[in-house]
Amino acid sequence: MPWNRRAFTGRRLSRAFNIADLRELARRRVPGFAFEYVEGGAEDESSLRHNRTAFERLRLLPDTLIDTSRRQLRTTILGTPADAPLVIAPTGLNNMLHPGGDLALARAAARRRIPYTLSTLSTTRLEEVAARAGGRLWMQLYVLNDRAIGRDLMQRAAAAGYEALVFTTDANVFGSREWDQRNYRAPAKPTLRAALDVLRHPRWLYEVLLRNGIPRFRNVEAFLPPGAASAVGGSTVLPGMFEASISWDDIAWIRQFWRGKLLIKGVLSVRDAERAVALGCDGIVLSNHGGRQLDYCVAALDVLPEVAAAVNGRLAVLLDGGIRRGTDVVKALALGAQAVMLGRATLYGLGAGGEAGVARALEILCTETERTLGLLGCNSVAELGPRHIRRD
Numbered sequence: 001m002p003w004n005r006r007a008f009t010g011r012r013l014s015r016a017f018n019i020a021d022l023r024e025l026a027r028r029r030v031p032g033f034a035f036e037y038v039e040g041g042a043e044d045e046s047s048l049r050h051n052r053t054a055f056e057r058l059r060l061l062p063d064t065l066i067d068t069s070r071r072q073l074r075t076t077i078l079g080t081p082a083d084a085p086l087v088i089a090p091t092g093l094n095n096m097l098h099p100g101g102d103l104a105l106a107r108a109a110a111r112r113r114i115p116y117t118l119s120t121l122s123t124t125r126l127e128e129v130a131a132r133a134g135g136r137l138w139m140q141l142y143v144l145n146d147r148a149i150g151r152d153l154m155q156r157a158a159a160a161g162y163e164a165l166v167f168t169t170d171a172n173v174f175g176s177r178e179w180d181q182r183n184y185r186a187p188a189k190p191t192l193r194a195a196l197d198v199l200r201h202p203r204w205l206y207e208v209l210l211r212n213g214i215p216r217f218r219n220v221e222a223f224l225p226p227g228a229a230s231a232v233g234g235s236t237v238l239p240g241m242f243e244a245s246i247s248w249d250d251i252a253w254i255r256q257f258w259r260g261k262l263l264i265k266g267v268l269s270v271r272d273a274e275r276a277v278a279l280g281c282d283g284i285v286l287s288n289h290g291g292r293q294l295d296y297c298v299a300a301l302d303v304l305p306e307v308a309a310a311v312n313g314r315l316a317v318l319l320d321g322g323i324r325r326g327t328d329v330v331k332a333l334a335l336g337a338q339a340v341m342l343g344r345a346t347l348y349g350l351g352a353g354g355e356a357g358v359a360r361a362l363e364i365l366c367t368e369t370e371r372t373l374g375l376l377g378c379n380s381v382a383e384l385g386p387r388h389i390r391r392d
């Protein structure tokens with residue numbers, strides 16, 4: 001790095017200026033195996049890198065001399081007002097990063113009046129999140145090979161008042177994150193090196209493992225064979241559980257148990273977006289699963305313009321993958337997304353400092369998005385459009 005610049009070395013959340021600073025703080029606070037689980041992508045990690053390149057290729061084109069003193073981020077997501085065009089994406093094993101991770105993410109989202117999506121593979125029961133965090137809750141559905149699991153989850157989420165179901169469709173086969181697998185010598189058995197690294201993080205060891213016990217897949221543990229519910233080594237235990245037979249016919253199956261709003265997460269083509277419209281879905285999430293499933297996959301941002309044009313407002317188009325800056329949020333909205341989902345950005349906040357860290361991540365992204373709006377000559381996200389974007 002030139003002259004005297006260096007990476008963030010602080011500990012205070014208020015001194016973390018951006019998501020990269022929170023990432024650095026999280027990297028130091030959690031053991032390597034847990035950070036690797038968050039960070040990694042499939043195979044050559046080309047999809048993972050491309051999710052960032054896709055944003056970096058786009059330039060912003062501002063209008064000047066516009067009165068932007070009334071800037072604000074308020075918007076509508078799935079027909080309900082939200083304070084910002086953000087949704088926290090579903091991620092499994094959150095309690096591995098911080099005790100009470102799911103609750104911390106859900107509470108920080110509720111305070112910002114944005115939705116939180118709880119994963120099927122969460123480490124807190126969906127009823128507990130509803131009772132102790134509140135706010136707008138969405139439930140993510142993986143259809144696992146025992147279909148009774150999905151049925152149970154949908155019925156419980158409906159009873160607990162979840163607003164929307166997010167059916168993840170890009171995990172019919174489990175992606176291969178090789179760096180993650182290298183941390184285990186056998187399913188759920190960390191290598192000696194990974195275990196020794198845990199000892200170098202005594203605070204994490206005490207707070208996460210010793211005081212609360214190894215996180216477990218609380219939502220689905222009743223259905224798992226003995227020993228399989230422990231979340232250590234998740235990616236070595238789970239591959240066999242994903243259901244390869246899922247298809248568009250399953251929307252009718254889902255509709256038997258779920259009457260609330262329905263989003264399909266994992267759509268990347270106009271053809272599939274049209275199918276979701278035809279089946280009466282309320283929204284789609286353009287996503288390549290944060291680069292964790294298919295490698296060399298297009299980025300959601302690459303296909304957003306064509307999908308948004310084809311859908312033409314018939315359902316909500318959300319996008320995720322690589323959102324790290326307010327400028328990223330603005331680019332996605334300008335090209336037609338109603339909101340973006342945050343995966344790693346808020347997980348870095350969680351690892352850096354629990355609920356306060358997630359709140360800091362959201363604060364950073366909201367501040368940056370609002371600043372970007374102003375610099376573009378806009379007062380609200382509704383004013384954004386493709387004319388604000390140029391391709392490099």
Ligand SMILES: Cc1cc2nc3c(=O)[nH]c(=O)nc-3n(C[C@H](O)[C@H](O)[C@H](O)COP(=O)(O)O)c2cc1C
Pocket residue numbers: 037038039051089090091092119120121140168265287288289290291292320321322323341342343344345
């Ligand atoms: C650690 C981790 C766990 C994830 N777990 C799930 C999951 O349980 N269900 C799901 O639909 N997507 C899951 N995803 C994908 C995210 O929902 C989201 O699509 C992705 O993280 C977006 O990319 P980003 O991390 O670059 O923001 C996970 C992603 C990460 C990083």
